[in-house]
Amino acid sequence: MxxxxxxxxxxxxxxxxxxxxxxxxxxxxxxxxxxxxxxxxxxxxxxxxxxxxxxxxxxxxxxxxxxxxxxxxxxxxxxxxxxxxxxxxxxxxxxxxxxxxxxxxxxxxxxxxxxxxxxxxxxxxxxxxxxxxxxxxxxxxxxxxxxxxxxxxxxxxxxxxxxxxxxxxxxxxxxxxxxxxxxxxxxxxxxxxxxxxxxxxxxxxxxxxxxxxxxxxxxxxxxxxxxxxxxxxxxxxxxxxKIMNSRRVPGVILPDRLLQCIQEEAKEADRGEEARLLRAAKMVAALRDMxxxxxxxxxxxxxFGSISFLLDNAEAFTGKRQELREDIHFPEPSTWYLYDDCSQEPRKRNLAILFAANDLVHKQFFCKEGCFFSLAEKISNIAERNPSLRRFYTFFEHLIKKILFRCRMCGDCTLAESSYLCPQSGCPKRMINGPCGGSSNGFCEVYPEERLCFWVRAYQRGIEPDCNHINGLESIPPKDWSLNTTSSWLNFFSGRDHCRLKNKERRS
Ligand code: SF4
Known part of the structure; x- marks a missing residue:
């Protein structure tokens, strides 16, 4: 080595x-x-x-x-x-x-x-x-x-x-x-x-x-x-x-005003290369100052000649962040900013009711304090030991969850962590710990202008992601593929699903 x-x-x-x-x-x-x-x-x-x-x-x-x-x-x-x-x-x-x-x-x-x-x-x-x-x-x-x-x-x-x-x-x-x-x-x-x-x-x-x-x-x-x-x-x-402006590069936004600038610059003898490099040099200087x-x-x-020109000029622009801003700041209209005093994105009322109803039922069965937790645990333990009952139990779970959530029976259910939407069927990349970076204007990278990003839908239903405290943020562990097509309810009560790894905590 x-x-x-x-x-x-x-x-x-x-x-x-x-x-x-x-x-x-x-x-x-x-x-x-x-x-x-x-x-x-x-x-x-x-x-x-x-x-x-x-x-x-x-x-x-x-x-x-x-x-x-x-x-x-x-x-x-x-x-x-x-x-x-x-x-x-x-x-x-x-x-x-x-x-x-x-x-x-x-x-x-x-x-x-x-x-x-x-x-x-x-x-x-x-x-x-x-x-x-x-x-x-x-x-x-x-x-x-x-x-x-x-x-x-x-x-x-x-x-x-x-x-x-x-x-x-x-x-x-x-x-x-x-x-x-x-x-x-x-x-x-x-x-x-x-x-x-x-x-x-x-x-x-x-x-x-x-x-x-x-x-x-x-x-x-x-x-x-x-x-x-x-x-x-x-x-x-x-x-x-042009490609970036038409949103064909996942997750990248190049606003119209910048495209117009680049189009104007491209009319020069060098096809706008110097202007583009100088703009990047100003950005580098401003980001360093920031x-x-x-x-x-x-x-x-x-x-490398172009990169060297960019870096030389970035040195020369250092310390002039405010003067440079006009030349390098290209916001996309109607962008939401975290620290702006703007109003919250409206949650959809009917979806919020659906979320609350699902959450209520879920807690009754899968939270220790829930009314039906003990009963569900007892039935699961019996089904665990009886193959015929287990098959019926699995079929029953699949039927209900397929109709309600387009369930794929992955055997390790994370519905409660994503507003009761199924990431296995709802997200092309099956992201269970938050979105990828590819969405654009709320739409999924894989189905632009067609389907909203799964996590945008989860947010609009009412789940409250906590970005105030890093210590509360756990990553859901990878799905165990040996559980695929089995009953996630049984896996939950017998400690085989991801909750086992979350310190055996019951989902709440
Ligand atoms: S639904 Fe969202 S997280 Fe999933 S692939 Fe599409 S953009 Fe990415």
Missing amino acids: PLPIPDSFHESLLKNDEFTITYELVPGRGSGGKRLERILQLAEEAKKDGRIKALSITDNPGGHPALSPTSLGLDIQAMGISPLLHFSLKDKNRNMAESQLFECHRHNLLNLLVLGGDYPRYGFHGQAMPVFDLDSTQLLSLIEHLRHHSPLKKGASGRIMELPSMNFFSGCVVSPFKTMESEQVWQYVKLLTKIRCGAQFVISQLGFDMEKYEELLRFVRDQKLSIPLIANVFVPTLSVA GYAGVHLGGNNLN
Whole structure:
């Protein structure tokens, strides 16, 4: 195994007086070619220049197949620059994720950016199967286990094994750029859950609204968290700006006013490149003045000369945040801001009544203080011992829950944690710990303009996510697939479902 090498990204980020710069590389499909040569040349030049502390490498970006980040990460590491691998969960189940973590650790690829990832798109002979066996909070928990060599269960027998600790440096992402309260509040709640699960740094979604960048910083400070925050600054070409403006990049908003600016700039002889780089330089300077720990740069077809020009100018603009604001602040009209005095998003009255009714019934059966808890527990214990009764009990549960909640019989019910909506049938990524970052204007990344995001619907029904206290935020553990198609009621009363892991607390 190679010896640990000093890591410039980790070191830089933990120094309070240093502003950390990273740059995002996007490998394409295939193991070589011109695109990869350009990437490696950029990495060489970045190493010589020394200002970029890590090169991040995307993991099947946009849900398409591409060269694996581990492979490119090894090349970059060999050049003497820190790789930051994106580690997404769309294409791998928990065992593959763990196996790749071992691979990364073996090769000293320790900087990981954990994210759910875009919904898988077209691959060999059609659209790939979306996996999402774990979500980002659950993978962060696994990494935290590996970091602290916490015992891991070896198999169904319950035997325990301990692995040597693995010193990963893992971060997460958050979007402060959601336009609706119901989307934004969940983003912040999930951010707190990710931090609680072990995230050691945070990189924001890319955006162009400076008030939203300020909001994220203020939110993290209000929570008294000292985690390093990195702002994402992207330099879009005109064609990419058009794609982003039409909301075809999941979770990204590029307002009309900015698109008009870029269109005007594109009429210049250099097709607007200098203007775009200067705008990004001003953003970098303003974000540094604001108090961000660093910036994560990205852009299509940027060569190192352009990046160097951007960074030189960012130095020159430092300390002029207020003067620059006019040139770099592009809010989306009717955006909801956390610290604004604006009215709350209206809850739908009929849905709120439905939520309250479901909650009342649920508590009577599944909360220790409920009127029918003891009876339900007794019947479950009998059904547990009698195969015919168990089959009838399971059929009865499925019938009721299929009609009422479009239940998929996953055997580990989380209805009570998501406003009595079923994430297994209602969310294409089956997110059980809050939304992914892909929604836009409240609509799901996978069905834009067609279906509201599952978690927006959950919010509108009336669930109250608590983003005031990080200590209350538990991540629901990954679903145990051996429970699939079994009765979640039986699993609840016999302590086989996720409640067992929540200190055997009964759902309330
Ligand atoms: S329903 Fe929401 S959380 Fe689920 S995939 Fe769509 S946008 Fe993401």
